[in-house]
């Protein structure tokens with residue numbers, strides 16, 4: 001005790017004693033954030049404005065006196081644009097050293113709003129801390145950073161509703177070589193965030209530069225309990241300090257807190273919460289004795305019987321994992337244990353760097369977009385870059401949707417860890433290439449581009465689950481090799497220019513293939529005859545009427561066919577119609593025989609007559625996948641359209657007769673009427689009434705000189721007429737008929753502008769069913785019912801869908817599919833439906849704008865968009881469509897009658 005007392009009051013002014021040999025500020029960087037002037041503070045530290053190190057944020061001043069500053073107006077920089085992270089880029093002269101980074105944040109109500117902000121701060125790749133100025137203001141953070149680059153980024157990340165990040169100063173100080181590494185072998189990649197740095201036994205304020213050459217700030221000890229001691233002699237010359245890599249200043253070691261024998265010496269140090277901590281204890285033998293003691297952290301002996309020898313200076317290092325409170329206790333064994341200084345740091349992990357191949361590939365990709373995507377530093381840490389997703393330091397997703405890329409750059413192939421790649425709507429053209437190396441890829445979205453070829457690498461993507469190629473310009477056939485992608489469960493090929501059968505290798509339960517909106521694409525093996533962009537007709541499918549209706553069933557049964565069928569007249573065909581049967585009778589049974597020569601429903605023409613009528617097939621008025629259409633005049637002066645089938649599209653005699661039988665039974669004012677046929681000299685020829693007004697599509701999109709003006713009221717009239725025709729096919733005729741190829745080029749106009757539905761006359765093998773038939777998919781790209789497409793179950797609702805598309809054409813004045821304009825407008829249905837449902841009529845055809853009654857348009861638009869519902873059950877039936885159209889029509893009529901715009 002006596003001995004101890006000798007030291008207790010021995011207190012000297014340190015600066016008078018210690019020789020300050022380190023006055024140069026080599027490697028110091030001291031930024032006055034938001035400041036405009038350079039100055040030297042009372043510690044002889046030179047401060048400069050921060051403008052050279054950041055190009056974001058606003059500058060202002062705070063009414064706050066900062067110790068050491070010359071003014072009471074403290075400059076600060078704040079960052080109002082809170083969406084993007086803002087960063088300082090700080091040059092570090094000496095790579096592979098350790099630096100101390102100190103930041104101070106001051107709010108002090110600079111904006112007069114009394115709303116202290118809260119935000120996160122990152123250093124390099126590590127997210128370090130959340131600053132909450134509501135708790136403490138000013139708020140100081142200090143970190144040790146192991147330098148691995150010549151630039152260090154310090155970034156601010158706003159939190160929602162957290163206000164504007166704000167900073168007042170930023171300092172960088174080099175630390176001594178090898179410091180703060182002892183005992184940290186278990187934490188290979190870490191940075192240290194200071195919790196405490198205490199100058200034990202000293203209470204007269206904090207000490208820093210120039211006393212600490214490295215400008216660490218050593219805070220005063222809180223109290224003297226139980227005792228403190230300081231000595232006056234020059235310990236530098238008496239002590240062996242070479243063990244202390246951290247190089248604490250001599251002045252710090254000259255004071256100590258001392259333990260009396262009857263009490264424990266304990267530091268209770270509140271910490272920020274659960275974490276890993278690093279504790280450094282400094283001991284210097286400044287007492288004339290050599291005390292021994294145990295060191296306990298949180299009650300646990302971490303060092304037993306530790307001795308501080310006289311004239312020795314040493315330190316102890318401990319790491320504590322997963323603690324949320326910290327107390328350090330020295331328990332005496334002999335003499336009076338002491339502690340001279342201590343430091344406590346939170347250990348924060350620095351995420352691993354992303355591979356340089358990945359980073360440079362991404363930089364090239366950023367360049368190819370022609371945009372500054374803000375991609376700087378590491379792609380994954382502290383936050384993954386915009387458009388990028390990471391797992392650890394691996395870039396696993398890249399979403400560049402709607403940026404302009406133009407071509408798939410080879411560098412995409414370097415992003416080996418990608419699981420998701422979305423290059424949809426990025427103006428990609430040409431071939432799909434360079435992606436074969438992406439063995440981890442699970443989802444590839446190349447939709448809404450102008451890609452024309454599958455390339456040869458897709459089959460290599462063995463882990464692919466989703467491949468979206470919709471709305472491109474892919475041509476030709478779908479490669480069989482896609483079938484090798486065993487994990488694939490969604491393949492979207494919609495709205496391309498593909499044709500031919502889909503490879504059977506894709507025809508499996510686990511895989512959903514979407515193929516609508518192509519020229520001709522399905523699993524059916526039927527060959528596609530691509531002449532006019534249509535899918536091969538035949539188109540009509542006949543449904544047996546529903547049982548409950550009790551209608552008669554019809555079947556056409558072929559009798560004897562004369563071997564080579566020399567002349568039609570020689571063919572003896574018996575058409576046996578099943579007449580009304582009792583409901584109890586199940587099987588079909590022929591009851592009526594009929595010679596085709598006795599046909600009276602339609603005229604049978606000879607080939608000679610046809611040649612004469614068409615003036616030897618002089619004037620072709622149309623051409624389709626089935627063959628050509630010629631203008632003709634019958635001897636009685638009646639104009640006719642003569643359809644001559646190609647060899648390829650010819651039906652078997654059975655089917656042809658079948659079809660003719662059907663055609664001759666259907667008569668309706670809104671259906672193009674069938675005049676007769678010729679089946680002779682291997683010819684299959686159908687004769688229809690000729691409609692001089694051309695088709696609806698000619699009048700909407702054809703040469704301007706040949707078009708008639710289609711006002712809204714005319715369009716509605718055409719729609720009503722066509723709907724009547726379809727209504728007859730669906731509900732009025734017996735058997736019920738599904739047209740299967742409703743489109744604007746199959747709606748024809750007569751001289752009085754009455755519309756008639758045509759081309760329902762190419763019949764197909766009948767399939768009996770009550771509610772639907774399952775068939776190979778047929779139809780025309782752009783009009784094809786997607787549900788029919790995916791289920792192959794044909795119902796009247798498929799015609800409703802196609803007719804809905806026609807209605808959209810009438811409203812918008814554009815074709816169902818275009819490959820010009822922006823990709824999202826390629827498909828009329830997808831483009832127009834949302835507008836029309838929302839009553840947004842800006843997409844209405846320019847030429848009828850201002851001439852329609854709003855309610856009339858609203859009704860038509862609504863029924864059109866309901867007709868193209870993807871779910872067939874939600875579509876109206878044709879009778880409902882017709883009723884709505886009639887309403888719309890009469891509303892428009894009375895609008896015109898009441899003085900509305902007349903066209």
Ligand SMILES: *[C@@H]1O[C@H](CO)[C@@H](O)[C@H](O)[C@H]1NC(C)=O
Nearest residue numbers: 023024025043044045046210
């Ligand atoms: C302040 O620092 C400069 C070098 O930066 C040095 O020349 C000068 O002597 C120092 N002054 C004091 C009072 O330490």
Ligand SMILES: *[C@@H]1O[C@H](CO)[C@@H](O)[C@H](O)[C@H]1NC(C)=O
Nearest residue numbers: 057058059078079080081164
């Ligand atoms: C920040 O500065 C910009 C321009 O320098 C100014 O338009 C903006 O209003 C400022 N924001 C605030 C919150 O002061």
Ligand SMILES: *[C@@H]1O[C@H](CO)[C@@H](O)[C@H](O)[C@H]1NC(C)=O
Nearest residue numbers: 027093094095096097098177
């Ligand atoms: C850079 O740091 C190394 C140790 O990491 C040290 O030996 C060297 O002197 C330093 N150089 C400068 C210019 O500070």
Ligand SMILES: *[C@@H]1O[C@H](CO)[C@@H](O)[C@H](O)[C@H]1NC(C)=O
Nearest residue numbers: 239240241242243244312313
């Ligand atoms: C100081 O201590 C170290 C290691 O304990 C020793 O190697 C060195 O010789 C000592 N220096 C002096 C001057 O005693």
Ligand SMILES: *[C@@H]1O[C@H](CO)[C@@H](O)[C@H](O)[C@H]1NC(C)=O
Nearest residue numbers: 266268297298299325326327
């Ligand atoms: C120190 O921490 C331990 C364990 O957390 C606890 O048991 C002990 O009471 C603490 N001592 C003091 C003095 O707070």
Ligand SMILES: *[C@@H]1O[C@H](CO)[C@@H](O)[C@H](O)[C@H]1NC(C)=O
Nearest residue numbers: 292293304305306307333334
């Ligand atoms: C503590 O260590 C010293 C030598 O360093 C030894 O003499 C003493 O017996 C030890 N005391 C205990 C209690 O282990």
Ligand SMILES: *[C@@H]1O[C@H](CO)[C@@H](O)[C@H](O)[C@H]1NC(C)=O
Nearest residue numbers: 401402403425448822823824
């Ligand atoms: C495609 O990108 C453009 C902008 O470049 C955007 O307006 C459009 O909505 C995008 N289309 C789709 C289908 O995402």
Ligand SMILES: *[C@@H]1O[C@H](CO)[C@@H](O)[C@H](O)[C@H]1NC(C)=O
Nearest residue numbers: 401424425445447448466468
């Ligand atoms: C692909 O991208 C397009 C456009 O961004 C989007 O509409 C579509 O849903 C995406 N496909 C998949 C399978 O996610």
